[in-house]
Amino acid sequence: MSNHEITEDIRVEILAVKERYKKRLLEERLSLTTLAKALNTSNLDQSAEQIHTILHSIAGSAGTFGFNEITREARRVDEAVNQSKCQLAKFDPNELVALIRKEIIGFCQTLSETESRSVGSGSQSNADGQHVRKKSVSEHPLKNEVWLIEENEQLATQFSKQLITFNFNIRNVTLNEANQLAKKDGWPIATIIDLDSKLFNDATDFKALFAETEKLPQGVIMLSDNDAFEQRIKAAKARAASFLKKPIDLTELINHLEVVFGEESSEVPRVMLVDDDDELRSLTKLELEAEGMNVHVLRDMTNILWELNEFRPELLLLDMEMPDYSGIDIALLIRQSAQFESLPIVYLSAERDLAKQTEALLFNADDFLVKPISSDRLISSIRSRIMRARKIEKLISKDGLTGLFKHAAIKEQAKRELKRAIRRNEPLSLIMLDIDFFKRVNDTYGHATGDNVIASLATLLRHRLRQTDIVGRYGGEEFLIALPSTSEQTAFDVMEKIRVAFSEIQFSSGTETFNCTLSAGCVCSNDISTNDASELIEEADRALYVSKRSGRNRQTLASSL
């Protein structure tokens, strides 16, 4: 690799870390909001200290991740809070509380604008607007960190190397180190433990080995040569989520990690709020945001369709009584578009008349909540609606084996992205890829192993692409990726890393191990003037065919044909 390539590689990794940092800013913002809300004259000293700790830490880190404005603001507000605190004797404490609260709310606004900048633009770009790999959305403090307790250095290196390919952040620790770290910050989402060391071998009770920490590790995957009942029950008693017998099949290990992470992390729910009452709106917004939801407020009703398309809410919270239109009018207008047929619409209304509520529901809405409503009730109904909608959506449009979009759904997505790209005058890149000689894998090792290979590639794609990139299983071993706001060259570079990473994965079947490769074709909307996504897909397919014909394990740009 040339120096230039190494630097490029590092830059990509730095961007990934930056993306993760943004999630932390969100957490910090929520803590600050809570502190500011609870601030009063009696807890002033203590709260100001907590606020100072948060601001100081943000001031010292945000700039490193590209958020210079936040560093400046954090420093200024920190100084302001500190100064007002020093003048406690001169000020009325109540005024002081109001002053600090105002500064903190203002700062939270700055943070929130930084976060929403990427949301509003519809693509998840970071501060530098560059391509970022997808990261787990979990709000867990250790994010996608995986601890590996493995004394066998050779195995530790092998696991670390292979898991890093899938973007898991591996930290190799001793049991003692793990206990110390966990005592401080808690356990990560997943911990992999090799039981074949003396320490574990001699232990009659695995649970006792973690006695130092208050909680048992969660998401534990235990590995061992010995899968006798006694060993398995010890693992179960220590609340291990999985038990894998050596030699370890990487795909299986990844699958288990995915399950663990899938349970822990879920995407931030997106809610759009339509309400003419400003005060109530901002209160509802705060309440939902405090629960970690991403809330978008619609200010101009005439923009509703455009904003629905841009923000893509998972639920619409709609006020029934607005001056110019009723909630029913708006719900009907939305349902006129087939693409929003499945969007859950929930009315928020002061209407207590049951007959009128029922009538409103007849018009294509999903639920009716009566104001005033308690925060808990509001949040739980919204959350449960969204979770249910996600499950149904998944059943309808996602492929069972890979969790990716099915053929029809990915085509639909590609169409939608192309429309959006044209409207915004931005490039859209499509990549069609196919596993090389896949039939041989099935014939040689059986279909179960073949499925494993497909699932691994799907996992790799999910981990290596941005959240805004869309991946679907186009055919048996064929995948289609849509990369919004992405030039052909960037798409090529991203795919190149994935191609190489895939070729390095070692699959196993029984005692045999083998590798697979893939071929790809890449096309960018800039190079072909069409508003028909099928034409673009055909071009990508043509480029893929050229890759296959010229030797496989490579990609071809449609623009080079």
Add this chain to the structure above:
Amino acid sequence: MAELKRVLLVDDEPDIQAIARLSLEKVGGFTLLICSSGDEAIEKIVDFQPDLVLLDVMMPTMDGPSTLKKLQDKGLLGGIPVIFFTAKVLNSEIEELKSIGASDVVAKPFDPMVLPTQLNDIWSRVNEQP
């Protein structure tokens, strides 16, 4: 003059640890050990034998200056330069940190592509001094 090779970073924030790891290992090519607390650094410094220690000022339980004092008191430094890593950049604070034995101060936020050069510069300067 010997090259700067082994760096011990003491910082409690996981995000900073992650980006510093990229910066110091990949950009700088240093051998890096990260400790999340002063206590951990005290426990591991002898085994790791760093050429240089990069120490965060603000940490929970034991802050940077206290960590430095403990390292000095226990005689664990043996001439290893200690550089403070701080979000405060007031001159008075820099002087204060130097007065308790820091070789230099690196300001946070830092640029991950530049940090290794900063450390190398400080390293050369420290070694040129008689």
